[in-house]
Amino acid sequence: MQQISAARASARDMPIPGRPGRAARRSRLIRLAVMAGVLVLAFGAAACGSDGDSDTQASGSGSASGSASGSASGSTAEAACEPVGDIKTAATEVDAELTEWSITAPATATAGQVGFVAKNTGKEVHELVVVRTDDMNALPTKADGSLDEEKLPSGALIGEIEGFPAGESCTGVFEMPAGKYALICNLVETEANGEVESHLKEGMKRAIEVKA
Numbered sequence: 001m002q003q004i005s006a007a008r009a010s011a012r013d014m015p016i017p018g019r020p021g022r023a024a025r026r027s028r029l030i031r032l033a034v035m036a037g038v039l040v041l042a043f044g045a046a047a048c049g050s051d052g053d054s055d056t057q058a059s060g061s062g063s064a065s066g067s068a069s070g071s072a073s074g075s076t077a078e079a080a081c082e083p084v085g086d087i088k089t090a091a092t093e094v095d096a097e098l099t100e101w102s103i104t105a106p107a108t109a110t111a112g113q114v115g116f117v118a119k120n121t122g123k124e125v126h127e128l129v130v131v132r133t134d135d136m137n138a139l140p141t142k143a144d145g146s147l148d149e150e151k152l153p154s155g156a157l158i159g160e161i162e163g164f165p166a167g168e169s170c171t172g173v174f175e176m177p178a179g180k181y182a183l184i185c186n187l188v189e190t191e192a193n194g195e196v197e198s199h200l201k202e203g204m205k206r207a208i209e210v211k212a
């Protein structure tokens with residue numbers, strides 16, 4: 001039995017280029033979430049129900065995705081889908097399947113507003129992070145094997161669909177110029193026996209090339 005803990009959340013507590021305060025805000029929220037999970041859950045549900053009116057970065061601009069509320073919900077077993085942008089605005093749609101321990105997606109996509117339809121066919125919460133990189137096997141990682149987003153080159157972090165539950169689908173629209181990218185799940189969880197499990201290290205990564 002895996003226990004979703006603050007470790008999962010903290011591993012995702014990473015700054016987005018241009019938004020230096022985010023990590024700190026997330027960090028505080030995560031601590032709050034741990035102390036008052038029920039309260040945070042209530043907020044998360046409210047944010048989801050507001051249909052685009054939440055503080056989720058929904059522009060699809062690719063500069064950042066998700067939100068403080070997303071990260072807080074990701075720290076609980078009740079992570080909920082928070083769509084990034086409006087999938088109807090995507091120029092193309094790409095299906096991605098997330099499970100233990102793989103990400104399945106087409107090898108190529110068309111540049112522009114790329115809409116990901118992510119389906120979690122596994123048993124655990126998963127997320128979809130889009131990173132621009134020529135080599136997904138050369139991404140900077142932390143000691144636990146998770147992606148060290150702070151060490152990514154500026155602009156390499158395109159965006160992410162925050163963790164959402166098994167059996168569900170979630171969408172995200174990201175502006176993706178032609179280039180090489182990786183889709184990864186960067187969740188980290190600490191199991192009851194203290195073992196730390198990085199979904200990336202377990203194999204949740206997939207290269208995708210975006211062509212003009």
Ligand SMILES: [Cu+2]
Binds near residue numbers: 125126186187199204
């Ligand atoms: Cu995962």
